[in-house]
Amino acid sequence: KQEVTQIPAALSVPEGENLVLNCSFTDSAIYNLQWFRQDPGKGLTSLLLIQSSQREQTSGRLNASLDKSSGRSTLYIAASQPGDSATYLCAVMDTGRRALTFGSGTRLQVQP
Amino acid sequence: GAVVSQHPSRVICKSGTSVKIECRSLDFQATTMFWYRQFPKQSLMLMATSNEGSKATYEQGVEKDKFLINHASLTLSTLTVTSAHPEDSSFYICSATLRGRPGSAQYFGPGTRLLVL
Numbered sequence: 001k002q003e004v005t006q007i008p009a010a011l012s013v014p015e016g017e018n019l020v021l022n023c024s025f026t027d028s029a030i031y032n033l034q035w036f037r038q039d040p041g042k043g044l045t046s047l048l049l050i051q052s053s054q055r056e057q058t059s060g061r062l063n064a065s066l067d068k069s070s071g072r073s074t075l076y077i078a079a080s081q082p083g084d085s086a087t088y089l090c091a092v093m094d095t096g097r098r099a100l101t102f103g104s105g106t107r108l109q110v111q112p
Numbered sequence: 113g114a115v116v117s118q119h120p121s122r123v124i125c126k127s128g129t130s131v132k133i134e135c136r137s138l139d140f141q142a143t144t145m146f147w148y149r150q151f152p153k154q155s156l157m158l159m160a161t162s163n164e165g166s167k168a169t170y171e172q173g174v175e176k177d178k179f180l181i182n183h184a185s186l187t188l189s190t191l192t193v194t195s196a197h198p199e200d201s202s203f204y205i206c207s208a209t210l211r212g213r214p215g216s217a218q219y220f221g222p223g224t225r226l227l228v229l
Contacts, residue, residue: 043222044220091156099146100218102155
């Protein structure tokens with residue numbers, strides 16, 4: 001059974017810092033990996049999708065990498081801003097089924 | 113493109129009543145939709161996979177008679193929480209994948225917050 005772990009569980013940084021969020025998964029047989037953002041009491045916003053054949057994806061200040069063989073992904077946020085404060089969720093789609101398995105999230109607080 | 117809507121966004125009901133939540137793919141066809149549940153300060157957990165025209169597949173521990181799922185068309189899936197109780201209070205989110213593209217991204221609805229008194 002796929003298990004997804006995110007470290008750290010919570011992170012507080014001053015504005016302007018570059019930061020890295022970590023995600024690991026136990027079964028490397030995946031279609032893709034997605035990073036989401038969730039604001040308190042709200043739904044999910046998809047940030048980046050990395051297919052299993054890809055190693056990284058970039059969107060603006062965000063860069064996500066994938067090392068499928070080692071079961072790891074990182075989300076890099078450059079020049080963090082208070083508006084980046086949210087919970088970031090990592091989720092993998094297994095080849096065996098198309099539902100997503102989510103990590104428990106990293107709660108990010110960017111201090112102005 | 114790839115917009116998923118949910119209705120209602122928030123519902124408060126008395127214990128023992130049934131609540132129906134709708135999930136619609138607005139601009140694409142989705143042969144498969146997924147229903148997730150999120151308790152406070154926890155991550156999303158898959159409840160069931162809904163396939164158009166066939167019975168839903170439920171995850172272990174999810175009561176199929178309590179959480180009725182219907183996927184009657186390629187753009188609509190419904191989740192009915194029957195005889196809701198306070199422990200069913202949660203955030204319910206649906207998602208959909210593009211028809212014919214099993215490895216594609218999942219598109220999520222905005223979620224429905226259910227509070228059972």
